[in-house]
Amino acid sequence: MNVSRGSTTFLKVIIFLAGITVLALCIYWLPVIAVRDARVHPDTASFLIPFLICAYGFCITFAIVLYQVFKLLTYIERNNAFSELSLKSLMVIKKCTFAVIFFLVLGIVSLMVLAKVTGDDAAGPISLSLMGILVTSTVAAFVSVLEKPIKDFLKK
Secondary structure (H helix, E strand, C coil): HHHHHHHHHHHHHHHHHHHHHHHHHHHHHHHHHHHHHHHHHHHHHHHHHHHHHHHHHHHHHHHHHHHHHHHHHHHHHHCCCCHHHHHHHHHHHHHHHHHHHHHHHHHHHHHHHHHHHHHHCCHHHHHHHHHHHHHHHHHHHHHHHHHHHHHHHCCC
């Protein structure tokens, strides 16, 4: 087994496990958390809808990114790293990063509204969301850097 093939196989396993985690989050944990919170705080139960929209939007786009990264690793294994297909995968990943940023900003706005209504302090979750935006922006910049050599290679 080649070293690069072993590395890509390891990364594929990690991506598969992350995908299973996201699937479990969407199917089991998010509805349980939402129902439990609605029972405990019935006066703010209407704020769960924006939270669930943000959470499911984030999970769906993250799952799409995981699938595209899995495809990209397959192209690398087949020595097609500099191909039109890998460029398309990178473009989808970049679009998904902007969608994730949108859902995080939407979550921040809904947290701020909820904090105004309830009088709670939402500084912790908002700062975590801002860190998520920073990380996602870094991924988008990294993907843009990877796109350039592939575009240059395909022009030749």
